[in-house]
Amino acid sequence: MRRGMAALVTLAAAACAAEVVFVVPGTDVISRDSTPDDSTDNGGGGGLQRVGLVVVVALAAEDAAVGPAVGAGANGRLAGVDVRVTRVGTVGEHVGTTDSAGQVTFTGLLPGDFEASALRVLTAEERAALGPDFADVTALAGGGRTQVARGTGGLVVEAVAGRPGSLVISDVFPAWIQVGDNSYVYATYLEVYNNTDTTIYLDGMLVGRALGAVFDFPNSPCSVTQAWQADPDGLWTRDVLRLPGSGQEYPLLAGTAAVIATDAIDHSAVDPQLPNLATADFESIGAADVDNPAVPNATILMAAQLTFFGRGIMFRGPIFFVARPTSLDSLPKGRLYDDDFVRIPRPAILDVLATIYSEANQAALGYVLCPVFIHPAFDRQFVRASGVAAEMYSIVRRQGTVVNGRTVLQRTRTSARDFLRVDFPTPATVP
Secondary structure, three states: OHHHHOOOOOOHHHHOOOOOOOOOOOOOEEEOOOOOHHHOOOOOOOOOOOEEEEEEEEEOHHHHHHHHHHOOOHHHEOOOOEEEEEEOOOOOEEEEEOOOOOEEEEEEEOOEEEEEEEEEEOOHHHHHHOOHHHOOOOEEEEEEEEEEOOOEEEEEEEEEEEOOOOEEEEEEEOOOEEEOOEEEOOOOEEEEEEOOOOOEEOOOOEEEEEOOOOEOEOOEOHHHHHHHHOOOOEEEEEEEEEOOOOOOOOEEOOOOEEEEEOOOOEHHHOOOOOOEOOOOOEEEOOOOOOOOOOOOEEEEEEEOOOEOOOOOEOOOOOEEEEEOOOOOOOOOEEEEOOEEEEEEEHHHEEEEEEEEEOHHHHHHHOOOEOOOOOOOOOOOOOEEEEOOOOOOOEEEEOEEEEEOOEEEEOOOOOHHHHEEEEOOOOOOOOO
């Protein structure tokens, strides 16, 4: 495999041997007592109505054994946690750090729905103090959502131990562009990364998109889909791609990645901003596709929406997953909105990326979020990184640490802290 067996394929033309610095475009970091776009007058004529929010961060019960090493207080409360709060429908973050009681207070906010995420990266001393069952933990993270209508509200965020996992999603390029009067959607890709110190065989691995009814629409209300998305036993999906191979044909070395393309061609010929995917590791093949004979084909097992004009899977959607080789025949099945779904069991799920529109896009579109997005067993807080049509961007996983020269990507099962958005595709490039 090009990336697993040899060197990383880099975007030489884009990189030009310069350091690549990832930033979150359009995101303003606000101090904890300031007011970004949620400072607009409420129209009452008598001044602004303000509320407060107290965020408490505590270790999840499943990771209580980590407490002594990280100095957790009563009820597992954690000090020194970076907390970021956003009022839904506005742009910008309020940022604070938990005190010795494991809490941080945000004041001067307008009433509304608030999203919060929390992250604490462990020090070398804390990691050394962990027992053998937690030796691979590098960070603690979690997220939550609450509504504050008046006075001061509270939110308890459970922080789970972040482990590197094995095969993780490292990059998704879901963007499209307009070419004349048409949308060009064939340049999307999803990249997986070996986050371990041993070789992983990709043969038969599953990649797909889970049911992601994010917004409350009249023709698909949240009340119909929430029980499916809150299922702790697995992810329901109608879009599944299986990588080729029968066992040990496609090795992925430790600290390397593989790109799965919609179409493995040079898309920069259409627009110079688009990636050259002619050397992708795999490509999805559709009924009306142009096949690159040099790139192995992945098999579409189910595809209700991710195919486009017979060109294979389009990597665009709110929830992506990668799973161990699993036969769909024996899995639980269901039917929703005239589509067939299967449930990928929780033990088979290796990694998840949960993403929705940025605050600015959601505010402009006027969409109302569903109360349940995904069960916390799979992800604790979505990242606001998705864009609307014609936006050029990629969603990449953050670097966690470097171990013996090998990059270990951050994986806390909290997409809000594990991923960020960049304004250009980055296939075969590890941060």
